[in-house]
Amino acid sequence: MSHYLDISKISIDFPTPEGPFRALDELSLRIKKGEFVSLIGHSGCGKSTVLNILAGLLQATEGGVALDGKEVNEPGPDRAVVFQNHSLLPWLTAFENVQLAVRQVFRDSMSKAEMRDWIQQNLKLVHMEHAMHKRPDELSGGMKQRVGIARALAMRPKVLLMDEPFGALDALTRAHMQDSLMEIQRDLNNTVVMITHDVDEAVLLSDRIVMMTNGPAATIGEVLNIDLPRPRNRVTLAENSDYNHFRQQVLSFLYEKQRKVVEIPREPAVDEDDAAPARGKVAGLVDRLGRRA
Amino acid sequence: MISISQQTWLQPWIKLARGEQPAEQLRALTKTLLVPLAGVAVFLVLWAVAAGQINTSLGAFPGPVDVWQQGGALLEEHAAERREEDAFYERQRERNAQRQAVDPSYQPRIFPYTGSATFIDQILTSLMTVTAGFVLASLLAIPLGILIGLSRTLYRAFNPVIQLLKPVSPLAWLPLVTMVVSAVYVSQDPLVPKSFITSMVTVMLCCLWPTVINTAVGVASVDNDLNNVSRVLRLGWLTHVRTIVLPSAIPMMFAGLRTSLGIAWMVLIAAEMLAQSPGLGKFVWDQFQNGSSDSLSRIMVAVITIGAIGFLLDRLMLAVQSLVSWDKSADLR
Numbered sequence: 281m282s283h284y285l286d287i288s289k290i291s292i293d294f295p296t297p298e299g300p301f302r303a304l305d306e307l308s309l310r311i312k313k314g315e316f317v318s319l320i321g322h323s324g325c326g327k328s329t330v331l332n333i334l335a336g337l338l339q340a341t342e343g344g345v346a347l348d349g350k351e352v353n354e355p356g357p358d359r360a361v362v363f364q365n366h367s368l369l370p371w372l373t374a375f376e377n378v379q380l381a382v383r384q385v386f387r388d389s390m391s392k393a394e395m396r397d398w399i400q401q402n403l404k405l406v407h408m409e410h411a412m413h414k415r416p417d418e419l420s421g422g423m424k425q426r427v428g429i430a431r432a433l434a435m436r437p438k439v440l441l442m443d444e445p446f447g448a449l450d451a452l453t454r455a456h457m458q459d460s461l462m463e464i465q466r467d468l469n470n471t472v473v474m475i476t477h478d479v480d481e482a483v484l485l486s487d488r489i490v491m492m493t494n495g496p497a498a499t500i501g502e503v504l505n506i507d508l509p510r511p512r513n514r515v516t517l518a519e520n521s522d523y524n525h526f527r528q529q530v531l532s533f534l535y536e537k538q539r540k541v542v543e544i545p546r547e548p549a550v551d552e553d554d555a556a557p558a559r560g561k562v563a564g565l566v567d568r569l570g571r572r573a
Numbered sequence: 574m575i576s577i578s579q580q581t582w583l584q585p586w587i588k589l590a591r592g593e594q595p596a597e598q599l600r601a602l603t604k605t606l607l608v609p610l611a612g613v614a615v616f617l618v619l620w621a622v623a624a625g626q627i628n629t630s631l632g633a634f635p636g637p638v639d640v641w642q643q644g645g646a647l648l649e650e651h652a653a654e655r656r657e658e659d660a661f662y663e664r665q666r667e668r669n670a671q672r673q674a675v676d677p678s679y680q681p682r683i684f685p686y687t688g689s690a691t692f693i694d695q696i697l698t699s700l701m702t703v704t705a706g707f708v709l710a711s712l713l714a715i716p717l718g719i720l721i722g723l724s725r726t727l728y729r730a731f732n733p734v735i736q737l738l739k740p741v742s743p744l745a746w747l748p749l750v751t752m753v754v755s756a757v758y759v760s761q762d763p764l765v766p767k768s769f770i771t772s773m774v775t776v777m778l779c780c781l782w783p784t785v786i787n788t789a790v791g792v793a794s795v796d797n798d799l800n801n802v803s804r805v806l807r808l809g810w811l812t813h814v815r816t817i818v819l820p821s822a823i824p825m826m827f828a829g830l831r832t833s834l835g836i837a838w839m840v841l842i843a844a845e846m847l848a849q850s851p852g853l854g855k856f857v858w859d860q861f862q863n864g865s866s867d868s869l870s871r872i873m874v875a876v877i878t879i880g881a882i883g884f885l886l887d888r889l890m891l892a893v894q895s896l897v898s899w900d901k902s903a904d905l906r
Contacts, residue, residue, distance in 0.1 A: 337801055355804040367798040371820040371899030380816060384806045417900075435806075 284313040284471055285439055290333055290343035292326075303329050305497035306343065309490060311439075314469045318482040320530065321492030321501075322538065327475045330492075331443050334473060335361050348438055357385045360432035362442040366424040368416045374427040375412040378402060381431045402434040403427070405464055422453035426460070433464070442474040446481065455514065458484060466511060479534070483526045484514060491533045502533055635870035640877070643870035651691040658686045690851060692871075696878065699841060699852035702769060703886075706776030707837045711830060714781045718788025718829070719814065722822070728789065739782040743775050743840040747847055750774045768850030775844045780837035787829025791822030820899055827894040834890055838883045853879055 287309040293300035304326045311317050319327045332338040334345055336355040345352040347359065360381075368377045378399045386395060403412045406426040416424050425445060432440055445461075446454040458481060465472070465485075476482050482489045486506050493501040506526055508517070517523040585601040588594070617637050627634035635643070662683070669681035690698070721728040754771045795818055803813045845854025857875050860868045 335801075335805060337804060355801070355807065357806055359805070361801070361805050363798050363801070365798065367796075367802050369799060369802075369817065369820070372816075381806055384808060384812075415899075 283310045284315075284348060285309075285311040285334070285473070286346045287311075287330075287334070288343055288345075290330075290340040290345065292329060292333065292338065293341045302497045303495055304333075304340075305499050307499045308343075309500065309503075311471060311473065313471055316465060316472045316474070316485055316487045318486040318489045319473065319475045319492060320477070320479070320482050320489055320534070321498070322494055322534065323477075325492045325495050326498040327492060328443055331361075331441050331473065331475055334439070335359050335441050337361075357381065357435040358438045360435045360437035360440055362425070362428050362432045362440065362445045364444045364447055366416065366421075366428040368424055368427055368431070370416050373413045373415050374403060374408055374419070374430075375399060377416075377427060378431045378434050382434050385435045399434060402430040405433065405467075406430045406460060420453075422449050422457055425449065425457060429461070429464075433468070433470075437470070439471040439473060442472065444475050444477065447477060454478075454481070459514075461485065462510075462512065479527055479530045480514075482530060483508075483523060484512060484517065489526075489530060491530065491538075494538055501538060502529075504529055629869065631864060631869055632866050635873050639870040640873045643867055644874045646867070647692040647871065647874060651693040654688050654691045658688060661686045661688075692856060692874070692878075695851060695853050695856040696882070698769075699845065699854070700882070702772045702845075702850075702852060703776060703834075703837050703841045705769075706773040706841065707780060707834055709773065710777040710781045710833060710837070711784060713777075714784035714829075714833070715788055715826065718785045718826070719792050719818065719822070721785070722789035722792025723814075723818070728793075735782060735785060738778075739786075741779070743779045743844050744847060746775050746778050747771070747844055750778070751848060766850075768848060771848055772841060772844045772850045772852065775848075776837045776841050779840040780833040783832035783836065784826070784829040787832070788822060788826045791825025791829075792818050794825070795821040823894075823898055824900075827890065827898070831887055831890045831894075834886050835883060838879075838886060842879060 287307065289306045289308050290304060291302065291306055292304045293302050295301075307330065309317075319330060321327050329338060333340050334352065336352050336359065339353065352359070368374075369380070372380065379395070382390070382395050382399050386398070390398065400409060400412070403409050406429050408423060408426050408430060411419060411423060416427070419427070425448075429445070432442075446457050449457060462485060464470075474485065483506060489504040489506060490500055491502045491504065492498050504526060508520070508522060508526075585598040585605060589598040589602070621636040621638075624634040624636040665683055669679075669683075672679045673681060717731075721731050751771050754767055754774065758767055758770050799817050799821065803817050808816065841852065842854040842857070844850070845852035846858045847854075849855055849858070853875055857872050860871045860875070
């Protein structure tokens with residue numbers, strides 16, 4: 281039980297015309313059940329790559345990941361992902377988006393009525409029951425992300441992977457979402473791995489903060505235990521000396537020890553923005569076929 | 574279909590009828606109605622002036638007035654032909670009734686009417702052929718497009734052939750199609766005439782490609798995040814295609830279908846002309862061979878009809894697209 285999610289010595293190489301590019305180098309991390317871990321680091325340091333390996337969307341070149349005693353080598357609903365830009369299907373309502381996941385995961389174990397209750401229960405958990413029959417284009421950014429979280433939670437995952445879930449939201453909405461997430465976490469006590477850029481967010485939400493060194497060949501720089509008592513309140517914490525000490529430590533890691541001096545010469549396309557290779561592929565197709573619209 | 578309120582050109586009329594800001598509505602009317610009408614008027618004047626300058630062996634090139642008159646004449650001919658047909662069947666019925674009155678064992682027979690096809694008949698034949706060819710092409714092109722859009726390998730395998738066949742003119746296909754249809758489609762009692770099959774297959778061969786290519790591009794451009802959602806959920810292949818790929822690809826697919834339908838209509842006229850199969854193309858060719866003083870005007874009527882039908886077919890596809898598209902706010906034009 282102590283090593284629920286075991287990441288052992290994962291490295292990944294991306295092929296480039298100038299030979300393999302090592303984005304991650306021998307990263308090891310053990311996460312307990314019910315633990316909330318944040319990964320923080322500068323852009324391009326390979327945080328998303330770690331998350332994609334945990335999700336099974338990318339394969340580590342060396343090393344491996346085990347979840348609850350089983351090796352991770354393909355994507356699956358036991359490792360639900362909350363993507364940065366919500367990734368809801370725009371042609372389905374909030375309810376139908378969650379339904380797609382629930383049907384897929386519980387089609388053998390739940391009746392139709394049970395599924396409906398379970399979908400509604402999850403939408404209620406993220407305070408979206410009032411808008412469950414609206415489509416994503418009728419929802420605000422924060423609401424879309426709430427539905428994305430409901431979809432992930434509805435899969436009843438062993439671990440919840442969040443890729444900068446609130447990165448695209450304004451500061452006020454982000455604070456609301458963080459409070460909601462803490463509330464949900466208090467009830468469900470999920471195992472969560474979250475990527476973030478935001479120091480306050482990391483300290484507020486996490487049990488542990490994993491700070492990553494800059495790429496290439498990124499790995500873990502320091503790990504910080506955040507043993508602040510829960511429930512945590514952002515307003516009272518602002519005057520808490522421990523809280524400020526933790527913040528200071530993360531800031532010092534990011535801006536003193538790992539200050540980005542030189543730009544990384546060659547950014548692997550797959551790292552931060554997974555859409556980039558898809559766009560390239562399409563552009564290629566369009567080029568070659570000659571678009572006829 | 575598109576609801577009335579969506580038709581922007583109708584908006585000012587509706588508001589004017591309701592008495593909302595009359596001055597504003599009149600200005601809108603000027604923009605949406607008067608300007609296009611002025612454009613048409615200028616075109617008609619230029620046409621009339623230019624037509625008077627051109628003398629052919631069949632007389633002066635027809636101006637708008639001649640064409641208008643011939644349009645009326647063609648409609649009148651159609652009506653006359655229908656009256657003739659009704660009268661023909663009526664005469665048969667009377668004769669059969671008389672013979673049965675004399676000899677009760679007589680089995681009445683009805684002979685089919687074999688009058689010549691009118692302009693309207695030719696339009697209907699052409700519409701039927703183009704629909705059959707287009708539907709057949711779509712049934713082949715959409716699944717093929719989905720397959721090659723999903724698989725880079727299949728795409729690489731099919732691409733050279735598609736690129737090679739795409740620019741081929743219908744006139745090059747036609748002799749081959751004619752010979753193949755003659756050889757393969759042999760039947761004592763054919764369900765549809767051979768010429769119909771020939772035109773349909775030619776249309777199909779030419780209008781496949783835009784749909785194939787656009788569907789493939791649409792399918793390949795599915796948002797990568799949505800693909801990842803599908804992978805995390807472990808959606809089966811069919812569910813993946815149905816819930817993620819097809820809805821994403823619909824706008825591109827319809828862009829292809831519209832291009833295909835436009836090509837189908839253009840190809841059909843040429844094919845009918847060359848193959849002497851019934852339809853508007855044959856009408857044009859017959860008028861050309863006929864060489865009467867009305868011929869050029871009648872061909873001009875056909876030209877305008879062909880244009881109008883092509884335009885209507887495109888609008889029809891647009892209406893279908895807005896019906897099946899999930900994004901009702903998209904600006905379709």
